[in-house]
Each structure stands twice: as C-alpha cells, then as structure tokens.
Amino acid sequence: MHVDRSTPVHRITDVTVTSQLIGDFADTFRTGANDKVIATDTQKNTVYALARRHGVGSPEAFGLLMARYFVDGFDYVSGARQEVTMDGWDRISTTEGGPHDHAFTRSGSEVRTCVVTKHGAEETVISGLTGLTVLKSTGSEFHGFPDVPYTSLAETDDRILATAVSARWRYTGTDVDWDKSFTSIRQILLDRFALTHSLSLQQTLYAMGEAALETRPEVAEIRFSMPNRHHFLVDLDRWGLDNPNEVWFAADRPYGLIEASIVRDDAPPAPGAWEGVKGFV
DSSP, X not given: OEEXXXXXXXXXXXXXXXXXXXXXXXXXXXXXXXXXOOOHHHHHHHHHHHHXXXXXXXXXXXXXXXXXXXXXXXXXXEEEEEEEEEEEEEEEEETTTEEEEEEEEEEXXXXXXXXXXXXXXXXXXXXXXXXXXXXXXXXXXXXXXXXXXXXXXXXXXXXOEEEEEEEEEEESOSOSOHHHHHHHHHHHHHHHHHHSOBSOHHHHHHHHHHHHHHHOTTEEEEEEXXXXXXXXXXXXXXXXXXXXXXXXXXXXXXXOEEEEEEEOTTOOOOTTTTTTOTTOO
C-alpha cells in the first residue's frame, strides 16, 4: 500500500506483487550453492524500496521498474517475471464535506492486472482486469442451438445476460501511456457489452475484443474468460401469477465458461509471454 502524501488530499495505490527471477540457478538445486540466488526476502524489500524511491504509479510501470532493476542490475539474472495486481479504492464522500481527503472504501471485486516479462532486452507487457461483473436485463437472445438428446434448455429471444469479465491484452511495445490505455480499453469493453444486441455470449465477447483492437493500435491481442451467469425465469403459474420477464433467479452452477483470443493478423509473436497467466494459456 503506497500513500501519496504530497498534498493534503492523499492518494493510495494498493498492489500485490509477485516477483520471479530467471537465470542459471542450477547450482542451488544441485549443490546448495546460493551465490547467485537473490533471496525472496530481498525481492520483497526491493518492492518496498522502489515504491519509496519512485512511487508505484500504474501496475505496468511498476512491473517494468522491478524487472529492469533485477535484469539490468545483476549479471546472473537473465530474465524476470513481475505480476502486479491492483485493488481499487474510492474516496468516501461525506454528507458534511463531500469527498474526504484520506478516507476510502473498497470498490468492489474488480482487480486490475499486469504481467511483465523481461528476457535480456526483450520486454513484454500483458495488462488486464478481472472480476468486472456486468449484466444486461434485456437485449440478449439465445436460440438456434441443436435440439439433440438430453437438450432441455428452452430457446429465448429475451433473456438476462450476465458475466464476470476477465480480460488480458498484450501490448506491442512499452512506450505506452498505461493508465490512459487501460481506462480506454475498459470503457470499450463496457460499451460493446452494453450496445451489442447479443445472440450469444460468444458474439458479445468477440465484439468487445474486436472493438478494443480496432481502437487501440498498441494492443496486439486480447484474451477473455467469461462465465455465463445464468438467470432463469421463475414459473409463477401455480399461484395464478404471470411473469413477463420480471422475476428471475440466478444460478451459480452449472454454467458455461466462454474463452477466446482475438489476435491481429500482423501481431508480433511473444513466445512464453502467456506462461503462468491463469486461465489464459
């Protein structure tokens, strides 16, 4: 947790950092020689020290700062993987004085994500978000699927569409205004979810990714993992009540998990960049 106290109106940045280093560390496994091992405790303290010296800023900038510190600073470290997640906090607005200078409330389950990998001079940044829960109360259909043995799902031309978006996108380089790009892409995803008349969650997912690539040339590819959070219309006939798509119950399982990647035809390759990125390999 970093607190910017440069003005009376404090700004807080809440990140979780996973630091992993790559190099010729075989001896520590074979013989116990630790002369090339930068201890995990040292890596932890480095997070704190760099946050103090430079601030945190965006997850991408801090991940690159960490990766460059280790790879450029130690001959026996050839690469690094820095994963940074950021929890959001909203300033509390009081009835007496409006937005408070130093009081905050946690802003839901959404988390901003970033993975930076560095191998020598080559750097790759994958940004994203998870836990972005969205819902449309209409404007969604699902029909035309095969009526094969054991099919029980009824076709519909008016349903609730709900999901929790996990999205990650890989940049073509590192000369990026990280916060501006993230804010823009997040809004694009929300726009397309809201404005696309959906015939399937798959169609909506693709529309979201296509719009992101069309609008943000700095993005090489975007990947999604989106559960279909089903809502079922409650049958009220037995009590003599109609239900014109007003009363629903949300089922937490079973559900379909929709995943896909939307990639530019000319996207530069990034071997190994997605290794260890949960849900997107």
